[in-house]
Amino acid sequence: MEKKLIVYYSYTNNTKKVAEKIQKATGLDICRIETVKPYTGDYNSVVDQGKQEVDSGHKPAIKPLSVNLEDYDTIILGIPVWWYTYAPAVATFLFEYDLSGKTIVPFVTNGGWIGHTIKDIKKVCKNTIVTNEIDIRFDTDKMAMPESNLEKWSARL
Template sequence: MKVKYIAWISSLILIVGMSCTSGEQPRVGDELPSDGASKKILIVYLSRTNNTKAVAEMIQAQMGGKLVALELANPYPADYRTTVDQVAQENASGFLPPLATKIDSIDQYDLIFLGFPTWGMQLPPPIKSFLAQYNLAGKTIAPFNTNAGYGIGSTFEQVKTLASRSVVLEGFSTRGGIERDGVLFVMEGGREVKVRGEVAAWLGKLRVK
């Protein structure tokens, strides 16, 4: 276990050194305290149709860490079109919806996996709320995304902008449901097996496995 832990630390330090986007080099040695790597991983996700949740659970199964679902103080309407219109208004006005979810002692986490669907080719407003609410300076963020086939839009770039004092790693994206067409949860059967393999390959590429 000691050898594996040292290798994990060495890999994360290498990632931090190579991937810093803020122009401010983190201090080597501050990445992980000595009380166990898995306790220092936080997996935060927003999921409307449970596809992003499924990916978050795949990450947790391979990495460990604490899994947290973002919930709103005032949830979005169940009706898809009403929610689309509300999100468009929030994006246009810059409104950040209040979160019901509270994360205690976020300072203890060093590596944050941040998951979300693509909404209107942007980050969902609740994810913007999370990035505005918590001080993530010096932390490493690994974004992951599900979408209806139109891709990530500006989501990963927005994470870099809104978390400019964090190290943002290469993100992961996969196709989820298409709520507009009534296609909701798809992470099952052969699709689930395929995505699980893609997640494992992504984690391996990040060298944090």
């Protein structure tokens, strides 16, 4: 039987909320990507730092995952969009962990537009299948789409 894992990164907890909703709906294992050094400062200074990191390709150190990815066939990947692509901590995850042969199902949280996030994932995860992504826009800390849409998507996992 195919084993599936929810892996997510969340700075503002929006992606965490969605990951937990998916986990509750599916009963799948769940694992959080955490930076070794947490982002500090107010929201705007972290946004500025994030832009510099995205622009420079910086990959912050992340803590080891609490699971063995080799035990899973499909990764439901929670991705907050930072400057039209995946957050730097997700970049570190994609760089440090070999996802070859796995299926990646992205749920992409954003404040307005996912930019080139999916294209960028496909570019770095060449030996994977990236499929069935969902775009989850937030207005501040509230999901903009009806919760039933997320429930329907989760049911297809």
